[in-house]
Amino acid sequence: MSQSRLLSSRVLDESSWDVDDEVIIAASQIVQSASQRKPGGSVLGRVYIYRDREAGHTRLYQDYFAEHPTYGPSVFRRRFRMHRPLFLRIVNAVEQHDDYFQLKRNASHQKGLSCLQKATAVFRMLTYGVPADATDEYVRIGESTTLKSLRRFVKAVIDVFEDEYLRTPNDTDTARLLALGEERGFPGMLGSLDCMHWRWKNCPSAYQGQYSGHYHTPTIILEAVASHDLWIWHAFFGLPGSLNDINVLHRSPLFAKLSNGEAPQVNYNINGHNYSMGYYLADVIYPSWATLVKTIPEPRGNKNRYFATAQEAVRKDVERAFGVLQSRFGIVRGPARLWDEETLSDIMTSCIIMHNMIVEDEGIVDPDECFENGGDNVKPSHDRTADFEEFIANHKKIRNQNTHHQLREDLVEHLWQHHADRYS
Incomplete structure (x- = not known):
């Protein structure tokens, strides 16, 4: 008999109302296992994937945005289609315009995706034309989140920069x-x-x-x-x-x-x-x-x-x-x-x-x-x-x-x- 059934049977059995050490140990183990279980998604049937987002952000930052990055300016220019200062200018403007790109914690107090992760996933789709799911393994971002980031990112770019960079000639x-x-x-x-x-x-x-x-x-x-x-x-x-x-x-x-x-x-x-x-x-x-x-x-x-x-x-x-x-x-x-x-x-x-x-x-x-x-x-x-x-x-x-x-x-x-x- 499992520990949970043992606990239930003893609680229901009037002859076992006395609290002993075995019951306390079984109850503590159940509570501990429930607290360590990773939270599931809000969509019925969706399987939760622990992506280790913080490690993904750390690796992305070291690869491209650290003081001495793994990949230099020429590789950054080729993969992002622009120089790093211009990329950061766009990302910072988008982050200030739309709080969706700001780093937050979810209901279980876990850190979400950083602005650099969302923006990098969007740029992979824009520059290489890859599907949204193709960015998951490196950026650690789900397909639905990538598509949502894409829609909000392009709208933010239009709202912030259209008046200046898609103007009619003055x-x-x-x-x-x-x-x-x-x-x-x-x-x-x-x-x-x-x-x-x-x-x-x-x-x-x-x-x-x-x-x-x-x-x-x-x-x-x-x-x-x-x-x-x-x-x-x-x-x-x-x-x-x-x-x-x-x-x-x-x-x-x-x-x-x-x-x-x-x-x-x-x-x-x-x-x-x-x-x-x-x-x-x-x-x-x-x-x-x-x-x-x-x-x-x-x-x-x-x-x-x-x-x-x-x-x-x-x-x-x-x-x-x-x-x-x-x-x-x-x-x-x-x-x-x-x-x-x-x-x-x-x-x-x-x-x-x-x-x-x-x-x-x-x-x-x-x-x-x-x-x-x-x-x-x-x-x-x-x-x-x-x-x-x-x-x-x-x-x-x-x-x-x-x-x-x-x-x-x-x-x-x-x-x-x-x-x-x-x-x-």
Whole structure:
């Protein structure tokens, strides 16, 4: 008979009310074994795994964050896609913004996961695109905790850094972009525009027809504008992959501030003609708007050939930005495994924000992050919003085809006269 049954039988037996040493010993052993038993999870059927989180944090800290870490700066840069000071800046900001990442004790007074453990697990998913369960063995963090940390981390990054690192160009930014464009032979250029598809592996069955396009698999579209330094100035994400670039452009907020009269003033002269709106270099699929400059398909003559070569070379800036973004954050290169579009949008937006932070921190692009397949808080510049008639006039001005063709002809002459030797 076991000790617990022996104790129960003696308690129930009226003839054994006398407390003796054997009963006291048996009771103490039962209490001791119950107190040493590890607490189980709150979910029915879940098996508790003792992961030794404190040892995991100690090992992680010694590997990367100690004064003399096991893995040096070059290994840290390769595995986290950024230098350690920038990583710690992001982690500290997220920890202050969301107390979920602060070290706490649970109901049984055991220490939880540290902010470094949660952030490292999140970065393993973002940079390598691995499943949430793949981080458990090293970081000592469960799958459900990793997914929750991922969702809260990307939201915190957006809340803290979006206003600064995913801003539309202000007056200073516009002046710098215009100067860079003029140096490269395109006065008035603000960047290059294109779209990228992110495959949605776990797209719900009800949405698969809507999100499947020419890739014959569900995808979500990202529209972006990038400059020569690969800074992404505009990101519009979330439209289904069944749309093309023109459909995305018609729904994009890219020219919203320009229509409202809130965009910075842009004035320049090309070949004797004055222009008051900046433009973006785009592919041939885009419409012939005054704010877009496309290449010349099948160009004839030396001037047109020079222009087509120069336009296609500079337009690759946005494709290079897509390639570097996918190289730094493998999660947006591989198929998306999450189910809800909101989380995917937060992941894409936060990766773009951290991409811009890396561009600001390093200033150059690492050769290993090249495109594989070819492919301070800002105040509004103007306080006044355009009225309805002015809005309609600006709207028509943006889509003026005559201005588009005149601008392209002027750029052909400008490149031929001043920059033809660069592309010979």
